[in-house]
Amino acid sequence: MNCNGRLVDLSKPKLMGILNLTPDSFSDGGKFNNEKNALKQAENLLKNGATFIDIGAQSTRPNAEYLKADEEIRRIGNVISLIKKEFPESLISLDTFYADVVKFGFDEGIDLVNDISAGQFDSELLSVVSKTGLPYILMHINPSYESMHEKIKFDDIILSINRFFSEKLLELNHKGIKDIILDPGFGFGKTVDDQYKIIDEFEYIGFGKYPILAGISKKSFIYKPLGKQPNEVEKETLDLHLKLIEKGAKIIRLHNPETLKL
Template identity: 65%
Template sequence: MGILNLTPDSFSDGGKFNNENSALKHAEKLVKEGAEIIDIGPQSTRPHAEFLSSREEIRRIGNTISRIKKEFPEILISLDTFYAETVRFGYNEGVDIINDISGGQYDEKMFDIAAQTKLPYILMHINPSYSTMHDKIRFEDITLEVNRYFSKKVHDLLQKGVKDIILDPGFGFGKTVEDQMKMIHEVEYLGFERFPLLIGISRKSFIYKPLGKSPLDINEETQKLHMKVLEQGAKIVRVHDVAKARETLMRFLQKK
């Protein structure tokens, strides 16, 4: 899954692709490098980012989704939003997957729209409100906590009629460095082996801050962690550098 941020303020690539032409050009690069899914994000969720309404998200997206679908019809597009109304817009434009960082907690209509559209739904573990999403919580057992959360939310989704669910443990959101490293080593225990697992660790601070590096200087370390999570059963990796991740994936498949 290649990341396409349509934002002026994302932490590592803000402002690079926030018009339709530059977004389309970057989508082409992601496809050429081997992306099978493009994750479009109209709103930054980094700490202290500007909070946008659904209307502003839709304005930012514009015709980007339909233009990418027209140019690359074989590519799946996921829409990174926690608003049901943005999902409705994206569905009409041709998106294939809902990527909701909030687990339905920031918009009570989200699970309903997922059921109505019948789109695959990415369920991420996160703190219960937008204002606390980055508050660091030290859990007694992070793996157990994430699985409890998944268990309840999956039940709620299934009750609504949403059956195509992807699980994301939420690296980079409200977790200590120690807990995130623990999750890396316990990926095989996350989820229930019934649903595919998505891992998003690209340019995350729990990797680069302890090393005293910048988000752009941790590619080697990130690929080692990608290999580790793939070996434990992860099915999707959400990345900025698709070419390097693709190389890691090819090495993993050769080892199997």
């Protein structure tokens, strides 16, 4: 995978550490939304094994505040360029569904785009990603921001995800986006049972050509059925992470990379 001129070997799984620049994230909101704390957390993620740092300025949990692109840019500020200056070996993923934020992030030095919307929330996003030449994370999700958390009754969740990917990959390839990572979209519009089915049948997702990312860290389908809080399911999450890696996951997106030694 070509990350802004740097080749990344995904033959062995890699970790993507989460850096939330939000005051309202469900797990760590407000901890890292200033430059000093963001830099410290970036250092912590890298020291504990993260290859990628995934920076997001908008929470996408249910009932979160909806932000426009200019507010995301304001929240990000100089964080990307500061991390790049302090940790030039870092690879930065930008978690956004806005074309203007991708443009800003590209100028600041990002290495890949993590878009939860599959290009559905901003009609200009995929064209901008194509112009940057950056790798793109394609996630399975409902078709609009308003519906992204609506639980859908799938006859076969794996078949539905693969059909979605097949249609979207045609669009991405047509636009010239070449380096693509697939994400089945844990936590977005899926029942608890369906999400465990995705884990159980993870090896059947995708088409053997694209690396798959799994983002289950602190998701409610793990902790809520157990009557626990997001920070109380480290062992359960570790077991699921190991299972996902065994079934072919190439990138694990998580809050605490120190819990998973690869």
